[in-house]
Amino acid sequence: MAQLTLDDVTKIFHDDDEGEIVAVDEVSVDIEDGEFLCVVGPSGCGKSTTLRMIAGLEDISSGEIRLGGEVINDQPPAQRDVAMVFQSYALYPHMTVRENMAFGLEQSTDMSEEAIDQQVTEATDLLGIDDLIDRKPGELSGGQQQRVALGRAIVRDPEVFLMDEPLANLDAKLRAEMRTELQHLQERLGVTTVYVTHDQTEAMTMSDRIAILNDGILQQAATPLECYHEPNNMFVAGFIGEPSMNFFDVERQGSTLVADDFEYDLSEETARELGDKTDLTLGIRPEDIEVIDSQSGRHDYEGVVDVVEPRGSENTVHMMFDTSDSATFIATVDGMRDIDWGQHVTVRFPEEAIHVFDTKTGEAVRNRKLDSVEKVEPVV
Amino acid sequence: MSTSTRNPIESLRDMENSRIGLYVVLLFGIVFYLFPMETAVMTMFKTQTEFVETVPFAPPSPDGFTLGALMTAWNTLRPGLVNSMLMAIPATIFSAMAGSLAAYGLTTISWRGQVAVFSIVLAGIFIPYQAVLVPLAQFWYQILPDLMNGFVNTAFGFITGGNWTYPTRSGHVQLLQLSITHAAYGTPMCTLLFRSYYKGISDEMIEAARLDGATAFSIYKNIILPLSLPMFAVTLIYQFTQVYNDLLFALVLVNEPASQVATQRLAALTGGVVQSFNTTMAGAIVAALPTLLVYIFFGEQFAKGVAE
Numbered sequence: 001m002a003q004l005t006l007d008d009v010t011k012i013f014h015d016d017d018e019g020e021i022v023a024v025d026e027v028s029v030d031i032e033d034g035e036f037l038c039v040v041g042p043s044g045c046g047k048s049t050t051l052r053m054i055a056g057l058e059d060i061s062s063g064e065i066r067l068g069g070e071v072i073n074d075q076p077p078a079q080r081d082v083a084m085v086f087q088s089y090a091l092y093p094h095m096t097v098r099e100n101m102a103f104g105l106e107q108s109t110d111m112s113e114e115a116i117d118q119q120v121t122e123a124t125d126l127l128g129i130d131d132l133i134d135r136k137p138g139e140l141s142g143g144q145q146q147r148v149a150l151g152r153a154i155v156r157d158p159e160v161f162l163m164d165e166p167l168a169n170l171d172a173k174l175r176a177e178m179r180t181e182l183q184h185l186q187e188r189l190g191v192t193t194v195y196v197t198h199d200q201t202e203a204m205t206m207s208d209r210i211a212i213l214n215d216g217i218l219q220q221a222a223t224p225l226e227c228y229h230e231p232n233n234m235f236v237a238g239f240i241g242e243p244s245m246n247f248f249d250v251e252r253q254g255s256t257l258v259a260d261d262f263e264y265d266l267s268e269e270t271a272r273e274l275g276d277k278t279d280l281t282l283g284i285r286p287e288d289i290e291v292i293d294s295q296s297g298r299h300d301y302e303g304v305v306d307v308v309e310p311r312g313s314e315n316t317v318h319m320m321f322d323t324s325d326s327a328t329f330i331a332t333v334d335g336m337r338d339i340d341w342g343q344h345v346t347v348r349f350p351e352e353a354i355h356v357f358d359t360k361t362g363e364a365v366r367n368r369k370l371d372s373v374e375k376v377e378p379v380v
Numbered sequence: 381m382s383t384s385t386r387n388p389i390e391s392l393r394d395m396e397n398s399r400i401g402l403y404v405v406l407l408f409g410i411v412f413y414l415f416p417m418e419t420a421v422m423t424m425f426k427t428q429t430e431f432v433e434t435v436p437f438a439p440p441s442p443d444g445f446t447l448g449a450l451m452t453a454w455n456t457l458r459p460g461l462v463n464s465m466l467m468a469i470p471a472t473i474f475s476a477m478a479g480s481l482a483a484y485g486l487t488t489i490s491w492r493g494q495v496a497v498f499s500i501v502l503a504g505i506f507i508p509y510q511a512v513l514v515p516l517a518q519f520w521y522q523i524l525p526d527l528m529n530g531f532v533n534t535a536f537g538f539i540t541g542g543n544w545t546y547p548t549r550s551g552h553v554q555l556l557q558l559s560i561t562h563a564a565y566g567t568p569m570c571t572l573l574f575r576s577y578y579k580g581i582s583d584e585m586i587e588a589a590r591l592d593g594a595t596a597f598s599i600y601k602n603i604i605l606p607l608s609l610p611m612f613a614v615t616l617i618y619q620f621t622q623v624y625n626d627l628l629f630a631l632v633l634v635n636e637p638a639s640q641v642a643t644q645r646l647a648a649l650t651g652g653v654v655q656s657f658n659t660t661m662a663g664a665i666v667a668a669l670p671t672l673l674v675y676i677f678f679g680e681q682f683a684k685g686v687a688e
Binding site for chain 1: 587591594
């Protein structure tokens with residue numbers, strides 16, 4: 001079993017000018033055997049540092065990292081039974097694909113040449129790069145180099161794969177292809193994987209669970225859908241989802257949330273959930289905003305279309321309330337729908353879809369209801 | 381088309397200004413760099429009288445042509461050339477290897493105090509040779525022989541009977557001492573050259589190798605060394621030229637005539653009472669030959685190493 005556990009892992013860098021910098025602050029997360037965990041966050045949030053600590057490339061300032069129950073804090077990188085894929089691929093330019101992949105086995109095991117060769121061949125077959133085996137990295141395309149980098153990790157047959165933005169250098173189309181392929185590969189090999197990315201789409205689509213970091217602090221570790229629908233706080237709500245969630249500063253007055261541009265009536269049930277907090281932020285995802293023709297409900301408001309970004313399947317519509325210097329917000333509507341700049345429309349913020357956050361702490365006070373999520377029953 | 385009927389004046393008028401500028405610069409290049417070379421080669425084949433009677437850069441007339449000067453120069457320099465090779469090649473290789481290893485340790489591996497160590501190494505580049513001549517001579521001629529005599533006669537006294545003396549007067553020993561001196565003084569510069577090269581090598585690649593289980597030395601042997609070949613060409617050419625052209629250390633450290641290096645022989649050749657320009661020129665050309673050959677054979681790698 002290769003369960004990877006991070007227990008209050010902290011990394012403090014000492015800088016001559018700025019003193020101590022806490023890059024990773026008491027991060028605790030359990031990664032199950034065979035699980036695919038994406039660590040996601042903005043640049044400088046400590047996600048790469050976390051990965052490098054797992055790899056053994058950075059010392060751990062405090063806390064513990066355990067692999068299969070064994071503390072690996074002080075083990076050198078080579079003894080940890082982890083393999084890493086770097087963003088730059090980090091292939092050895094003077095070695096052929098075969099030599100690149102065999103190097104790790106030559107250095108860390110006393111396998112015979114034939115055994116190494118066989119293992120390399122298996123890995124290249126799996127990745128479909130068996131015809132490139134005698135070429136050097138300089139003669140390969142970005143996508144092919146990426147595969148070799150993956151192959152170099154696979155061939156080691158490690159307990160844990162560590163991937164540091166491995167798809168960042170590929171073009172959009174290839175990235176989407178490799179995303180699927182990586183998922184297949186990971187499922188097939190069943191190796192515990194920690195995958196670092198700044199791209200929330202990658203995190204959403206690939207992982208079993210997402211760990212969201214900001215300023216070195218773990219914000220939430222949950223399944224993609226949980227992070228999306230039930231974010232712990234405003235940071236997670238804003239980071240996950242594209243386009244991002246709309247936020248409005250509101251003040252609670254009785255059973256009404258009063259914003260600069262609108263007032264939002266709360267049902268008794270929702271009001272109860274909010275407790276006695278008054279300084280709040282209302283959040284709603286663009287796709288939950290309904291754009292309708294005429295005003296009929298109590299959560300309907302007048303809106304003016306500002307900018308329309310057609311995406312084919314849907315239109316991203318930037319809107320304003322029908323007041324002077326109003327806040328802008330984003331709604332997504334069907335791609336076939338005809339909607340134009342300057343058009344006056346009615347927008348509806350359905351109550352079951354709203355999120356409410358405590359403005360001071362950022363914590364979620366109320367998340368959207370998941371009752372409406374459809375469940376597809378497997379056909380027996 | 382009118383091209384065929386255009387006269388030179390017309391075509392000159394049509395030429396772009398930048399092109400004219402280029403030709404002017406090239407012309408200056410020819411005058412400053414190639415004329416002296418050409419003059420030296422022409423003079424080398426002239427008899428003394430022919431040299432006096434003709435302009436320096438004119439080719440020798442059939443009567444005034446001689447290979448005598450070249451033969452004299454070759455015979456005088458030949459032992460020096462062999463000695464120079466014996467001394468310069470090992471010194472060059474050692475400097476390059478030591479520089480490469482030191483640069484690896486100072487760049488790719490991180491440890492406390494490496495900046496201080498590198499500063500000391502760097503300071504070695506700026507010590508003028510003249511400043512160390514006396515201590516250097518004292519070291520090779522007094523300190524080391526005393527130490528060696530004491531050590532050998534104490535430890536192996538039962539064999540030597542206490543009568544062993546360090547062979548300071550041996551030509552081979554002197555040549556070896558010169559070689560070691562050059563190797564030591566060349567190492568800081570080589571370290572600097574390799575260090576700037578190694579700084580450009582991707583950290584992620586070294587980390588990948590560490591994860592692959594390679595030790596520090598294995599990383600050097602399998603990854604750094606094969607990647608440094610262009611830089612080796614640069615340091616080998618640079619260092620060889622430096623060591624080969626040096627006269628100062630050779631004058632101080634080698635005084636056995638049989639062990640004199642090419643630069644010493646060249647100085648002897650030109651230092652006579654009667655100035656015979658033809659043998660002087662022939663000597664200069666012969667002495668410059670090895671460095672020229674090194675540039676010809678390693679030039680391509682040199683260009684690669686400098687460009688990278």
